Amino acid sequence: MAVYDVVYFAWVRERIGLPREQVESTATHVTDLVRELTAREPRYAAAFADPSAIRVALDQDLSHFDATLDGVREVAFFPPMTGG
């Protein structure tokens, strides 16, 4: 079991309702973590309903949903923003 700092930005944060939380997880890859979060509550399911609209950064490096979480401390989810 690992503990991750999970950070949410923009409408991902709005849907989940908080900017950052610590998540205990047995997930080995980002996709597993997203699956665990999605199963928690409808607000997480709403946030991750369309993963193609969201990017992920692992320890501040842009990454992919199929990346491993081995050695990772911070997972940040962010969509492109559109307003100007």
Next chain:
Amino acid sequence: MLDGAVSESRYARHHILPEIGKTGQDRLGAARVLVVGAGGLGAPVLLYLAAAGVGHIGIADDDVVSLSNLQRQVLHSTSWLDQPKTYSALERLHDLNPGIDIATYPFRVGEAQAASLVHRYDLVIDCTDNLDGRYVLNRACVKARVPLLSGAISGWEGQIGLYDPVHGGPCFACVFPEVQKQRPIQTKGVVGALPGVVGATMALNAIKHIAGAGASLRGKLMLFDTLWNEQSVLNVARDGTCPVCGDIHFREKREC
């Protein structure tokens, strides 16, 4: 005063800044910058670039000034309601700094307009209000090999990146791949001072880029969450399979 004395006085605080100095100020004066969008982000970007003495500024926007703009678009004024934003911007910037050239493009920048405009500039600044416009500008800038400084806001949050794949960083589509789907334009709330924070940071990074000062934003993505005081600077790399810029170095070699 003579022109030289005026310039000496106007840019005195830049001249004595070691990272800009007279050399950096000359670079700003010689720079050609296209700002697409004269709304929330465009307002501080245009004001600070004109004040900084960027020698030639292009302003593209097809919109008119509305009452609901004035809570955040501080470039425009109540007396300019219902008039084109490009004209309001032109008057304000001329008044702020009569020593620079300004070109206005009072139309929407689609594929054709972007292709004919961006190659005339050294730097394009994306202050548009929709994702499709951002992809259009990105494609045109990659093709013309012009760096793109792109910012976006919503609610209390913002993002800024400098996309310059010719020099090794990613393009906008490397970081946010284009997904083919309907994207309805949503009218969302935005706190009035947010475009000030994000737009001024964009202007600051444009000045650094032109003057060659400090660390570049190339290969970085800044994320601001002003409601919760979260700020991140992510490392973003080029995607070699990117359909927009994936073959840029191949193209470069072929052209040489």
